[in-house]
Amino acid sequence: MRNLLFIFLLSFSSVTFAQVGGISVYEFLNLPNSATVAAMGGHHIALMDDDLSLAARNPSLLNPSMHQRFALSHAFHPAGISNSYLGYGHYQEKLKLAFQGGLQYTSYGSDLVRRDNTGQDLGTFSASDFALTLGAARQFDGRLSVGANLKVISSQLAGLGSFGIATDLAVHYQDTSGLFGITLLAKNAGIQASKYDADGSREPLPFELQIGINRELRYLPFRFSLIYRYLDRWNILFDDPDAENESIFLAIGEEETGRGAGAILLDNLARHLVFNGEILIGTNRNFRLRFGYNHGLRRELRLTDFRTGAGYSFGFAFRTKRFSLAYGRTTYHIGGGINQLGVDYGLGRR
Numbered sequence: 574m575r576n577l578l579f580i581f582l583l584s585f586s587s588v589t590f591a592q593v594g595g596i597s598v599y600e601f602l603n604l605p606n607s608a609t610v611a612a613m614g615g616h617h618i619a620l621m622d623d624d625l626s627l628a629a630r631n632p633s634l635l636n637p638s639m640h641q642r643f644a645l646s647h648a649f650h651p652a653g654i655s656n657s658y659l660g661y662g663h664y665q666e667k668l669k670l671a672f673q674g675g676l677q678y679t680s681y682g683s684d685l686v687r688r689d690n691t692g693q694d695l696g697t698f699s700a701s702d703f704a705l706t707l708g709a710a711r712q713f714d715g716r717l718s719v720g721a722n723l724k725v726i727s728s729q730l731a732g733l734g735s736f737g738i739a740t741d742l743a744v745h746y747q748d749t750s751g752l753f754g755i756t757l758l759a760k761n762a763g764i765q766a767s768k769y770d771a772d773g774s775r776e777p778l779p780f781e782l783q784i785g786i787n788r789e790l791r792y793l794p795f796r797f798s799l800i801y802r803y804l805d806r807w808n809i810l811f812d813d814p815d816a817e818n819e820s821i822f823l824a825i826g827e828e829e830t831g832r833g834a835g836a837i838l839l840d841n842l843a844r845h846l847v848f849n850g851e852i853l854i855g856t857n858r859n860f861r862l863r864f865g866y867n868h869g870l871r872r873e874l875r876l877t878d879f880r881t882g883a884g885y886s887f888g889f890a891f892r893t894k895r896f897s898l899a900y901g902r903t904t905y906h907i908g909g910g911i912n913q914l915g916v917d918y919g920l921g922r923r
Contacts, residue, residue: 598776599726599737601679601702602761606630606658607646608915611901612888613849614865616800619756619787621718621747624897625662625917628673628708631758632720633743635671635710640664644675646899646915651908653682660706673722675706687731698731708741718745724761730769739763739778752789752796758782781805794853802845802869809869810841844869849886861890863901874905881907888913895919 605611607626618631623638626646639662648656660675683699703726710720722741728734743758759782765775782804789796803809832840849865864887871884881904888901897917904910 596777597779598735598765599702599704599728599739599761600779601656601677602704602724602726602739603779603781604656604677604679605648605901605903605913606656606675606677607644608888608899608901608913609863609890611648611903611911611913612863612865612886612899613798613851613901614800614847614867614884614886615870615903616783616785616802616847616867617798617849617865618743618758618783618800619745619754619785619798620796621745621754623917623919625660625673626658626915628662628710628720629658629660629675629677629706629722630741630760631743631745631756632673632708632710632722632741633718633745633756633758635662635673635708635720636712636718637664637671639671639673641920642917643920644915644917646913648911648913650911653680653684655680669711671710671712671720673706673708675708676703677706678703685731700730702726702728704739716747716749718747719743720745724763726763728769733769734767735765735769736767737763737765737778750791752791754787756783756785756787758785794858795850796853797848797850800847802847808841809844810837811873840872844872859892861892863888863890870905876907879907882910892917 605615606629609624609626610617617627620627621634621636625639625642625644628635642662644660646658650656656679658675658677660673662671662673664671679702681700684697685700687695687698689695705725706722708720708722710718712718720743724739726737726739739761740763741760743756745754745756747754761778761780763778765778768775781802783800783802784804785798785800787796787798847865847867852862854860867884874883883904886901886903888899890897890899895918899915901913902910
């Protein structure tokens with residue numbers, strides 16, 4: 574098994590060694606689909622509880638506690654852009670399988686201005702994306718869980734359309750104490766079945782291989798997660814053509830005028846990592862304070878002359894046995910952040 578895993582990881586890492594921005598289609602799939610994910614740095618894959626929205630990213634987190642639960646989330650982006658998610662979970666006792674169905678919808682507005690090469694106004698157009706997700710998972714011995722999502726994707730842009738199919742495959746292990754969990758996730762593996770332009774070439778999907786751990790402290794009401802992104806590629810730095818000697822390896826005798834090799838190496842490593850934490854308050858841990866830090870996002874959205882909160886996120890949640898209300902805020906720009914609200918309701922007996 575260890576040899577197979579090594580070959581699996583090596584096969585991906587050996588073919589891609591470049592930065593990741595702007596190389597794939599359907600990037601809306603990486604937007605936070607819930608207030609929980611938004612508050613936790615945009616990625617939260619290793620915690621197994623009754624939060625149905627987490628299974629939309631990691632199907633192996635599906636479990637019996639999500640039976641007959643609804644999840645609804647909406648993010649308020651600037652300029653009338655919105656991102657929403659609706660999901661439902663069901664557990665089939667005879668099959669020992671947990672199922673989910675979900676819909677993610679992103680609208681970029683209906684009054685976008687169309688212009689030609691000279692800047693002339695040609696009227697307005699609209700753009701939107703959606704993904705319908707069906708998923709299932711099964712647990713083995715109460716500790717190991719294996720799951721898969723199937724996604725049907727549609728994108729509309731100024732009268733042009735594209736259709737795609739993707740899948741998420743994941744395995745999650747939780748120890749007997751329930752305080753530690755680890756996940757391996759392959760997300761958005763698929764194909765663009767139909768192109769926007771019939772004469773154009775097919776574009777790759779935003780495939781990503783992730784590994785994450787979640788740890789809850791035994792004697793303190795606190796748990797944290799560490800996620801390593803892009804296991805399938807190492808170099809995710811932006812290739813700046815104006816940078817001098819920004820390579821990790823310098824020729825012998827070459828004078829270093831930019832950042833040192835060690836600084837570049839550490840920066841690239843840190844861009845792979847997302848760290849988040851959650852403080853559990855109350856006897857039944859009904860109130861939860863959340864925060865996250867995404868170094869890759871911070872470096873990509875930094876400004877030269879101003880310090881911003883890009884890469885930092887925070888939020889909270891209030892949960893009861895049947896109902897939960899969550900809020901998450903992510904900062905992308907000095908001008909402000911994005912607020913996301915989510916509700917979760919259980920119909921069945923808990």
